[in-house]
Amino acid sequence: MSTTETTASGIGPVEGASLYDVDNPAPVIESPRKRTNKTPKSTRGNFEMYGWLFMRLSGIVLVVLVLGHLLIQLVLDGGVTKVGFAFVAGRWASPWWQVWDLAMLWLAMLHGANGLRTVINDYAEQASTRLWLKGLLYTATVFTILLGTLVIFTFDPNIR
Amino acid sequence: MATPVLDKAEAEAQAASPYITVTFRVRRFNPEVSAEATWEDFQLEIDPKERVLDGLHKIKWDMDGSLTFRRSCAHGICGSDAMRINGKNRLACKTLIKDINPEKPITIEPIKGLSVLKDLVVDMEPFFQAYRDVMPFLITKDTNEPTRERLQSAEDRERFDDTTKCILCAACTSSCPVFWNDGQYFGPAAIVNAHRFIFDSRDDAGEQRLEILNDKDGVWRCRTTFNCTDACPRGIEVTKAIQEVKRALITRRF
Ligand code: HEM
Ligand code: SF4
Numbered sequence A: 001m002s003t004t005e006t007t008a009s010g011i012g013p014v015e016g017a018s019l020y021d022v023d024n025p026a027p028v029i030e031s032p033r034k035r036t037n038k039t040p041k042s043t044r045g046n047f048e049m050y051g052w053l054f055m056r057l058s059g060i061v062l063v064v065l066v067l068g069h070l071l072i073q074l075v076l077d078g079g080v081t082k083v084g085f086a087f088v089a090g091r092w093a094s095p096w097w098q099v100w101d102l103a104m105l106w107l108a109m110l111h112g113a114n115g116l117r118t119v120i121n122d123y124a125e126q127a128s129t130r131l132w133l134k135g136l137l138y139t140a141t142v143f144t145i146l147l148g149t150l151v152i153f154t155f156d157p158n159i160r
Numbered sequence B: 001m002a003t004p005v006l007d008k009a010e011a012e013a014q015a016a017s018p019y020i021t022v023t024f025r026v027r028r029f030n031p032e033v034s035a036e037a038t039w040e041d042f043q044l045e046i047d048p049k050e051r052v053l054d055g056l057h058k059i060k061w062d063m064d065g066s067l068t069f070r071r072s073c074a075h076g077i078c079g080s081d082a083m084r085i086n087g088k089n090r091l092a093c094k095t096l097i098k099d100i101n102p103e104k105p106i107t108i109e110p111i112k113g114l115s116v117l118k119d120l121v122v123d124m125e126p127f128f129q130a131y132r133d134v135m136p137f138l139i140t141k142d143t144n145e146p147t148r149e150r151l152q153s154a155e156d157r158e159r160f161d162d163t164t165k166c167i168l169c170a171a172c173t174s175s176c177p178v179f180w181n182d183g184q185y186f187g188p189a190a191i192v193n194a195h196r197f198i199f200d201s202r203d204d205a206g207e208q209r210l211e212i213l214n215d216k217d218g219v220w221r222c223r224t225t226f227n228c229t230d231a232c233p234r235g236i237e238v239t240k241a242i243q244e245v246k247r248a249l250i251t252r253r254f
């Protein structure tokens, strides 16, 4: 049979002879990161389990912390217009709000970072892409958590 | 005077004809002809009480013998013919034409997340690799040849009844967005089949299987989207089975 012939199915070369035939088929599109018998066997440890639990537990606490935060910042007492240096300084004078903000900082950052780690695991195909994206993510996370913690503890309301 | 009577009978027979015209819009791929997959429409006369598989047979047998798909039992038992029909994973042999709006073209595609080899046939090897990796067979501490039946109470049997119904069609795994993006994830079907043995009182390797699914590509990658439960042609509560494995993993620690 001629290879240039359009099959009954109507799939044929767009123009001229087909590049492919029985002995030279088109490459099959591989599914991403497919499982083979060389896929490494089970790794010990419970990291993923603790990560999964942490997402749920931190989520529950975040509902209170974040909604409370939004309510205070954006709704009560004249809404967002009241927020200024004096307002922040006033709140951080109280250890209660210091602890509140510290907990929110750590939980939201770790929760968000672990969530993004999941997203990277889902979408980055190559081992090197995964490594770099996670490296960037962890650097940004550690930096933000440390900077935020430093500011909460060393905040000086009399700064000029 | 016989003529009008006959005409009337004929007209009634016409009106009562069960056949309707439907369009099957099939995703076709033949690597021996082109690297591109294309949609192809087929018009067929079919009784809406027939199944999508019957329509595919009509195409293959009477219109275009090159159409390639898997089927074996044609009665929802062998699990060969899972495909994406109107955007949902179903078995072609269990989907009636009348149930999927035959007014519009019916789209038929291969299941997603596995390499398409030709038309509706995909490479099932990665799917079965994940299945084998959970050790889907009875393992007992006592390695001697049994001398009598392994008895089990009705309640113990009931514990894992739902997951014994799996026919390994891959409708669930190939509906899972995590699996689409990362084939290293075990996927719902492998977890369902691990569940079937983990919760079997006669089996002694539950702990080992739990450890396998505690892996970074195990149950913790499940995001509870329920696509698997929606897809399962056997009505297995797939997401619930996954959740039960998660719970078993957590409670064995705490
Ligand atoms: C307000 C209360 C919150 C609750 C109850 C909550 C709950 C959750 C839960 C349960 C998951 C896991 C989903 C899964 O595994 O399928 C998750 C994922 C995630 N969360 Fe939160 N979260 C909250 C706030 C936040 C905040 C403030 C951030 C950002 C800093 C965030 C970022 C993420 C990200 C990036 C993911 C991963 C998304 C994904 O898995 O597709 N969440 N959240
Ligand atoms: S659980 Fe259901 S959808 Fe998944 S492979 Fe088994 S029968 Fe098919």
Ligand code: FES
Pocket (backbone or CB within 6 Å): B070, B071, B072, B073, B074, B075, B076, B077, B078, B079, B080, B081, B082, B091, B092, B093, B094
């Ligand atoms: S052909 Fe066997 S399940 Fe459909």
